Amino acid sequence: MLSRTADHLFWMARYTERAENTARMLDANYQLSLLPQSDEYAELGWRAMLSISELSGVYAAGHQGMKSRDVIDFMARDASNPSSIVNCLRAARENTRAVRSSTNSELWESLNTTWLECQRLLAGGILERDPYEFFEWVKFRSHLSRGVQLGTLVKDDAFWFMRLGTFIERADNTARILDVKFEMLEQRADTSAQPFDYYHWTAVLRSVSGFEVYRKVYRDVITPERVAGLLILYGDWPRSLAASIAEVEQLIGRVAYGRASETARLAAQLSAELRDGRIQNILKGGLHAYLVDFLARVNDLASRISRDFLVPLAPPKPATQTQSGESQTQTQSGESQTQTAGVAVR
Known part of the structure; x- marks a missing residue:
């Protein structure tokens, strides 16, 4: 298969x-924003989501x-946001249109x-x-696709590249969804005295279609540790990190x-x-640090896949100096979150 064709199929699946x-x-943040809570805690949820998606700037x-309506509009249809839902759906359509003879x-x-x-x-x-x-x-509509x-x-190869794009993106986004909530928990002590409760974790589980799965696996009270264990390590559930990376491993082999x-x-x-892995060991070392490292490794895998099989991604820009003197570079962690849409650029 031509690398350009494989590239379009891979990115069509990723954007979908x-x-x-x-x-x-x-959905998770919107459901949480409807619960009784302080304005500061509600705003923290939206800030955390933008931060982990690398879209704060x-x-x-x-x-x-940081009004909820503004954030929802920005993430759903803002043309300036390359990862908005509208831009993603448009990019998926355009990539498919470019290689219609390789699909159906x-x-x-x-x-x-x-x-x-x-x-x-x-x-x-x-x-x-x-x-x-x-x-x-x-x-x-994503399920239908x-x-x-x-x-x-x-x-054939077309099918496997679509599946590869799906599971690379799913691993990245499941990690981000989990990190958003735990980042809020780490900051809550400084911003709000509101206690964490059952309804917050229920909303998070429902956002990844994991509530019923949790009940089948644990049949007990919902705790942050078990939610993290389910989303990270439970290999029999297709949205977990373990299941997604297992699929990536098999698909690379194909x-x-x-x-x-x-x-x-x-x-x-x-x-x-x-x-x-064991969730106790992950939590002992810090869940946020673990997920940041995981995202970096998934990013590296995605870059290697592009280099080995697809149209290589553009290299990152040279480091620049911030006002505080720290060196910064423009990351490609998405490739997963900031890749522009369209046929020519994937």
Whole structure:
């Protein structure tokens, strides 16, 4: 398969998954914002979400304050946000359109209809009327797209590259969703005396379709440690980090044909660590530090996949000096969160 074709398929799947996970992250924060809490704690949730998505600077350039409606609008349809739901759905459609001969008419119709319907819903004021309904619609359309892939496509290289994009993006976003909530917990003592309760973790679990799974696995009270264990280490649940990276490991093996041995080795190493990990050890070393390291390693894997099989990503810009004298570079952690949309750029 041509690397350009594989690139379009990989990014089509990533953008579709990213739109879904952005909707999940917004849904979790929106549900939490409806609970009784201080204004400071509610604002902390939105700030944490923008921070972990690496979009704080883009948001601040066009907005003052941290109102929930402004953040939802920015993450859902703002043209200046390359990872907004609208931009992701448009990019998924355009990447599919560029390689229609490598997919089928059912997949194209699914993504094209999603794009057209999204514009109609937003023009009809769904975000102002009922954000939850829009988030659920985005998740449903993503599920439909994956269902079309699984139910109609031949399992060849095109199919495997789509699946690879899906699970790389899912691992990245599940880690971000979990980190958002735990970052809020770490800062809560300085901003609010509100106690943590059952409803907060229920909203987080529901945002990743994990509430029923949690009940089946633990059948007991919801605790932060068990939520983290489920989202990170439970390999039998397809949205966990362990399950996502296990899929990435297998998919790299399917498309490598003996090449990219170092990429395959790093994927296998990360998968083995998750498979054999213990949540007590992860929490002892600090969950935020663990997730930051995990995101960096997933980022490295994604960059290596692009280098080995796809159209390589542009190198990061040289370091610049901030006013405080610290050296900073423009990261590509997304590739996962700040990649621009469109056929020419993926």
